[in-house]
Amino acid sequence: MSRRGDLQKNLFGGTTSNARQFGMIFTLIAIIAFFQIMTDGLTLTSGNMIALTQQYAYISILSIGMLMVIVAGHIDLSVGSVAAFTGIVVAKAISEHGLPWPAGIVLGLLVGALIGAWQGFWVAWIGVPAFIVTLAGMLLFRGGNQYIGNADTVPVPEGFRTIGAGYLPEVGPDTGYNNLTLLLGLALCAAVVWREWHARRVRQRMEGAEPAPLWVSAVRLAVMVGVILFATFRFAGGRVGTSFPVSGIILAVLVIAYSFYTRNTAGGRHIYAVGGNARAAELSGVQLRRVNFLVMTNMGILAALAGMIFVARSAASGPQDGLNWELDAIAAVFIGGAAVSGGLGTVSGSIVGGLVMAVLNNGLQLIGTGADMVQIIKGLFLLGAVALDVYNKKQGRFSVIGSLMRPFRREPPRTLARDTSTRETEFLPGR
Amino acid sequence: MRTSLTKVLAVGFVAALVASGCGSERRESGSTAPEKGFAADALIGVALPSKTSENWVLAGDLFTNGLKDAGFQSDVQYAGASTTVADQQAQITAMITKGAKVIVIGATDAAQLSTQVAQAKQSGAVVVAYDRLITNTPDVDYYIAFDNFKVGQLQGQALLDGMKSRKATGPWTVELFSGSPDDNNSGVFFNGAMDVLKPLIDRGEVVVGSGQTDVKQTATQGWKAENAQSRMDSLLNSTYAGDKTLDGVLSPNDTLARAIITSIKGAGKPIPIVTGQDSEVESVKSIMAGEQYSTINKDTRKLVAETVNMVKTLQAGNQPTVNDTKSYDNGVKVVPAYLLPPIIVTKANAAEAYADDPKLSPLTK
Numbered sequence: 001m002s003r004r005g006d007l008q009k010n011l012f013g014g015t016t017s018n019a020r021q022f023g024m025i026f027t028l029i030a031i032i033a034f035f036q037i038m039t040d041g042l043t044l045t046s047g048n049m050i051a052l053t054q055q056y057a058y059i060s061i062l063s064i065g066m067l068m069v070i071v072a073g074h075i076d077l078s079v080g081s082v083a084a085f086t087g088i089v090v091a092k093a094i095s096e097h098g099l100p101w102p103a104g105i106v107l108g109l110l111v112g113a114l115i116g117a118w119q120g121f122w123v124a125w126i127g128v129p130a131f132i133v134t135l136a137g138m139l140l141f142r143g144g145n146q147y148i149g150n151a152d153t154v155p156v157p158e159g160f161r162t163i164g165a166g167y168l169p170e171v172g173p174d175t176g177y178n179n180l181t182l183l184l185g186l187a188l189c190a191a192v193v194w195r196e197w198h199a200r201r202v203r204q205r206m207e208g209a210e211p212a213p214l215w216v217s218a219v220r221l222a223v224m225v226g227v228i229l230f231a232t233f234r235f236a237g238g239r240v241g242t243s244f245p246v247s248g249i250i251l252a253v254l255v256i257a258y259s260f261y262t263r264n265t266a267g268g269r270h271i272y273a274v275g276g277n278a279r280a281a282e283l284s285g286v287q288l289r290r291v292n293f294l295v296m297t298n299m300g301i302l303a304a305l306a307g308m309i310f311v312a313r314s315a316a317s318g319p320q321d322g323l324n325w326e327l328d329a330i331a332a333v334f335i336g337g338a339a340v341s342g343g344l345g346t347v348s349g350s351i352v353g354g355l356v357m358a359v360l361n362n363g364l365q366l367i368g369t370g371a372d373m374v375q376i377i378k379g380l381f382l383l384g385a386v387a388l389d390v391y392n393k394k395q396g397r398f399s400v401i402g403s404l405m406r407p408f409r410r411e412p413p414r415t416l417a418r419d420t421s422t423r424e425t426e427f428l429p430g431r
Numbered sequence: 432m433r434t435s436l437t438k439v440l441a442v443g444f445v446a447a448l449v450a451s452g453c454g455s456e457r458r459e460s461g462s463t464a465p466e467k468g469f470a471a472d473a474l475i476g477v478a479l480p481s482k483t484s485e486n487w488v489l490a491g492d493l494f495t496n497g498l499k500d501a502g503f504q505s506d507v508q509y510a511g512a513s514t515t516v517a518d519q520q521a522q523i524t525a526m527i528t529k530g531a532k533v534i535v536i537g538a539t540d541a542a543q544l545s546t547q548v549a550q551a552k553q554s555g556a557v558v559v560a561y562d563r564l565i566t567n568t569p570d571v572d573y574y575i576a577f578d579n580f581k582v583g584q585l586q587g588q589a590l591l592d593g594m595k596s597r598k599a600t601g602p603w604t605v606e607l608f609s610g611s612p613d614d615n616n617s618g619v620f621f622n623g624a625m626d627v628l629k630p631l632i633d634r635g636e637v638v639v640g641s642g643q644t645d646v647k648q649t650a651t652q653g654w655k656a657e658n659a660q661s662r663m664d665s666l667l668n669s670t671y672a673g674d675k676t677l678d679g680v681l682s683p684n685d686t687l688a689r690a691i692i693t694s695i696k697g698a699g700k701p702i703p704i705v706t707g708q709d710s711e712v713e714s715v716k717s718i719m720a721g722e723q724y725s726t727i728n729k730d731t732r733k734l735v736a737e738t739v740n741m742v743k744t745l746q747a748g749n750q751p752t753v754n755d756t757k758s759y760d761n762g763v764k765v766v767p768a769y770l771l772p773p774i775i776v777t778k779a780n781a782a783e784a785y786a787d788d789p790k791l792s793p794l795t796k
Contacts, residue, residue, distance in 0.1 A: 042528055047554075051524040055517075150647050153542035153613050155567045155762075165546045239553065314516065314543035315567060318613050319652065324513045365525040371481070371511035371518055 024337070024349075024385070028356050035363030042366050043359070046238035049231070050245055054165065054313060056358035057247035058083075058306040060351055062329035063336075064258050065302035067350040070333050071262075072295045073275040073342030074123065074130035078137030079329060080322030082300060083307025085141035086111050088149040090308055091156050091317035101160035108308045109301055115141065116300020120293035130296070138326070146319055153318040156311055164312025166246040177236035178243035185232025189225050196221050247309050254302075259347045271295060275342030331378075332357055335385045357381075468748030469532040475742055476526030476534040476556075477507040481515050483654060484686055485711050486731055487537065490561075493735040494535070501739055503746075506531065515539040523547040527554045533742050537561045541615040545570070557745055561738060564615045566761040573751060574759050574768040575738050577729040579616050583623015585775040586681060586706045589725040591627065591637075593704035593777075594679045601636035603678040605703075606666055608659055608691065609649040610683045615761075620683045620708070621646050628681070640677060641670045651683075656690035663694035671700065679704035685714035688723050710776065715785070715794050718778050728774040728784050737769060 035043040042048055062079050069076045090108040093099040099107065115137070122133040168180040175182070196217055203211040211217075235244040262268035273281035274291045282288045306325070311317045336353030338345025360381060364374045477494045479487050491507050498505035506526055510518040519539050526534055527550050534556050538544055545568035551558050552570040560574045594603045607624075610617030631637040632644070643649055651659045659682070671677055677695075680703055682688035688707035695702055707714050707726040717723040741751040753767040760766075776784045785791035 039529075045528065048525075048528045051521075051528065051550075055521050055524070146652070150612065152647075153540055155542060161546070241553075310517075313546055314520065314540075315545040316540075316542040318516060318540045318543050320516050320540060320613065323515075361521065362525065365508070365522055366529060368506045368508070371509050371522075375511055 024335070024352055024356065027385070028352060028359065031356060031359050031363065035359065035366065039363065039366045043363055044234065046234050046242070048362070048366070049234050050238050050242055052358055052362050053235075053248040053251075054245045055362070056354060057245070057251045058164075058309045058313075059325065059328045059332065059358070060251050060354045061254060061302055061306045061309065062325060063332040063350040063354050064254055064347055065299040066326075066329040067333045067336070067338060067345050067347055068258075068262065068271055068295050069130070069299050070330070070338050070340075071275045071342055071345050072271050072292060073278065074292070074295070075330065076119075076130060076134045076296070076299050076303075077326050078119065078134040078141060079299065079303040079306070080325035081138045081141035081145065082112065082115050082303040082322075083310065083325060084145040084317075084319075084322035085115070085148075085307075086304040087307040087311040087317040087321050088145045088154060090160075091154040091311055092148060094156055094160060095154055101157055104160060105163070105308060108304050112301040112304020112307075113297055114300070115304070116297035117293070119300065120296030123296050124289040124292035145321070149317065149319060153316050155316040160308075161312045161315055162246055163250065164247055164309045165315070166312075167241065168243040168246070168249075170241065170243075177233065178238070179236075181236035181243040182232060184244060184249075185228055185236070188228050188232075192224050192228065193221060247313070250305075250309070255347060255351055262347055267291075267294075272343055275344075277343070328354075328357070331382050335382060337389060353385075356385075468746050471502050471746060472504060473532040473746065474504045474506060474526075474529055476523070476529070476531035477505060477536075477561075478519055478522050478526065478534065479507065479509050479537040479561075480519070480539040481510045481512040483512070484684070484709065486709050489731050490537070490735055493732060494739075497735055497739040498742070501743055503742065510539050516543050520544065520547050524550065527551050527556065530554075531556055533557045533559060533745055535559045535561045535738055535742075536565060538563045538565050538615075540613045542566045542613070544568070559738065559741060560766065562616070562734070564759055564761055564766060566615055567763060568761065569763045571761060571764075571766050573741065573753065574766045575734065575741060576616075576768065576770060577734065577773045578770040579619040580623040580626075580758075582708060582727050582729070582773045583620040583625075584627050585623075585727060585773060586620065586683070586708065586725070587624035587627030589775050589777065590624070590679045590681050590704055590706050591631070593706075593724040597704070598678065601631070602638050603636070604638050604640045604676060605679040605681060606640055606663075606670075606677060607644060607649045607681045608651060608662070608683060608687055609646050610687075611652055611654045612647070612650045614654065617650070617683065618646055621649070624681055640675065641666050651687055654684065654686065656686050659687040660690040660694045663691045664698070667694065667698045667700065671698075676701075677703045680706070682706050684708040685711040685723070685726055688726075689713060689717060692717070692722055710785070710788075710791060712790065712794070715776075715781065715791050718776070718781060719794060721778065725775055725777045728776050729771070730788070732788075733771055737771065741769070 032043060062083075066076060066079065086108045089111050090104045093107055094101050094104040119130075119133050119137055122128045123130045168178060170178060172179040200211045200217060203209045262271065270281065270286045270291050273284065273286050274288060278288060307322060310321060314321070332354035333345060333350045334340070334353070335356060336345065336349035336351070338350065357378060360378060361374060364377060369377075475498050477491070477498075479491055482488050487509065491509060495505055495507050506529065508519075508522040508526075510516070510522065516539055519536075520543070523534060523536065523544065524547055527547075531551075532555075534551050536544065536548075536558065538560065541563050544565050548558050548565060548568050548570040557572045558565070558570060560571050560576075562576045564574050564576075565571045590605065594601075594605075605628075607621075609621040628637055632639065651662070663680075677700065680688075680691050680695075682691050682705050685707040686709075688705045692702055692705055702722050704724040705722075707723055708729070710726050710728045710730075714723050714726050718726060744751045751769070753769050755768040755770050757765055759768045774784055782792070782795040785795050
């Protein structure tokens with residue numbers, strides 16, 4: 001294998017030496033660089049990065065749930081309506097019935113779970129295709145939103161707004177930065193270093209596997225730590241009173257939890273099995289109904305959370321909340337490399353997909369592009385990104401995202417599954 | 432060779448990244464220094480709703496040109512047609528990031544912008560609510576609009592005058608339409624019209640055929656023509672299925688008025704007196720053809736010109752003129768407002784009313 005191929009393999013974890021594999025990360029970097037230049041450095045200012053995180057947190061939360069739905073071979077068109085419905089229920093309960101706002105959040109999650117369970121029931125037990133069930137849900141809950149809210153806008157109190165528009169408090173000595181954000185960044189650096197070290201140890205102990213050369217680990221760590229430190233200083237260095245947003249923290253926690261669940265637990269792998277081949281999965285002992293039911297219920301809960309975060313950010317629940325969110329979430333998942341037929345895709349891929357769309361949107365707005373052109377460009381981009389991935393797969397290469405996400409995966413599965421296709425790697429975590 | 436090159440590049444990249452990240456932009460929020468104006472070529476942001484009515488399209492063009500002529504840089508944005516609120520929030524945030532000194536906002540949802548408006552305020556920008564008052568926030572500085580309560584009163588009066596001209600004495604049967612419930616103006620128009628109509632309804636001289644007189648029942652979600660048309664269709668099929676006649680329809684604007692007329696024509700009924708607002712081209716044609724009865728001339732040119740004047744005054748560091756400091760309570764504070772007088776237009780005075788309008792005056796000849 002050539003030197004270059006070796007390098008790529010070591011740094012990114014791909015097994016073929018084609019730069020296209022890393023398309024989406026490179027695309028993201030290219031888009032950021034492009035807009036950074038076009039906007040005279042506005043894209044990577046503290047203020048803009050904080051705003052970007054707040055703007056896209058709720059869509060990303062939706063795309064986590066949507067990824068699982070799509071991997072299981074379904075689709076959910078109702079998320080926007082469910083978010084709007086939950087939003088108005090919570091806003092009304094808090095502002096008109098005197099419910100304390102933390103209880104309001106719990107109520108919202110419960111409502112989301114109930115709606116999700118309702119849709120899951122039709123999908124899993126009655127066998128109505130999710131497309132139809134959620135199309136019905138889209139109408140049902142949009143109407144519900146307008147029925148309950150009288151198509152009116154209902155404001156929410158200050159405390160509740162924290163989850164959508166809030167920041168970490170300013171504590172400790174005056175360092176010129178937000179101290180809590182600095183701590184978060186340091187913790188993240190420590191976690192990255194620990195994981196790299198842990199992965200090397202595992203490989204050292206494994207028979208027949210040798211750890212990557214030390215310098216590779218060092219470079220990989222340096223790049224990741226560098227990016228994290230850069231982001232940390234930017235998020236911590238905004239206007240006094242701002243920091244890494246609360247909604248961003250909620251998103252980060254969810255990404256870590258759901259990545260772990262989908263990758264490292266039996267329940268998570270069952271979703272991939274069902275999406276890959278439902279019949280085979282069932283014969284292997286996967287409880288099909290249970291998986292489908294849980295996936296839909298989970299989507300309901302995440303849609304509710306996204307709805308509440310948007311309401312909190314907007315300071316009010318309105319009749320147009322959640323319009324077309326399903327499309328944004330679905331686009332993020334597919335740009336992130338999921339397969340329409342199910343069984344393929346990762347949580348982190350969807351987040352990157354969403355981030356690409358968000359940066360594109362934000363950059364175009366900073367340049368001053370009209371909403372009409374923004375939509376045209378986003379549409380073409382979605383088509384192009386997915387077409388490229390499909391083309392690559394047809395050529396027998398790895399899918400862009402499949403390889404993209406490898407460095408974030410635990411090491412053992414990678415070695416075991418080295419020579420199998422992506423699809424199989426996704427099914428069999430090598431346990 | 433390649434390896435060491437990569438090492439050097441990687442280390443250099445990381446060092447550059449971290450170094451550039453360190454630059455803190457920290458400063459105290461809400462620069463409390465007294466407003467002393469700003470640069471004469473500063474950026475002025477204008478965030479308008481989606482292009483659902485000719486008026487907003489015209490306003491956008493006028494702002495772009497007006498601000499340019501006044502020497503400012505302008506950033507005029509429309510929200511997308513499908514995701515209006517989220518779009519507008521993002522656009523306002525982008526304007527703040529770009530350092531706009533004044534942000535003029537025609538809100539898509541008047542109650543869902545408080546977070547962005549607060550950010551604007553903290554960044555030191557002046558927030559002007561254009562045409563639609565932004566509610567539930569202390570951070571709106573000025574409101575500039577036509578006197579909307581007066582618009583409603585004029586519409587109510589025109590409806591009565593029109594019906595009287597066809598049938599001298601009542602009772603007259605009418606139906607009421609109002610605008611989108613998420614637009615603060617809808618209620619103001621409706622209340623203005625009811626200020627004129629309510630006494631007659633109470634006396635039985637004006638009868639609302641369907642009995643739907645509540646602003647919730649008469650609402651037209653999103654100011655969308657299709658919603659008004661389908662409501663009129665249902666009313667015709669339920670209330671006016673027999674030979675019951677409809678004398679007048681209160682419509683809050685021209686787009687909805689034409690949708691209502693389309694519905695009535697489709698049902699094969701004679702066209703009643705239909706009011707309107709905004710002086711849209713199609714409606715002026717309709718008025719001249721004797722279909723729609725009235726519209727309101729709220730000259731967007733004047734409103735935009737006044738807004739640009741306000742921006743100029745702010746640039747010089749002076750207090751803009753306001754003429755109403757008590758009517759426009761947004762739920763948190765009373766916003767100082769500059770109101771322009773609206774003019775009612777029927778076939779009778781159209782030529783005179785649009786004499787100065789290059790686009791509309793040829794239609795009235």
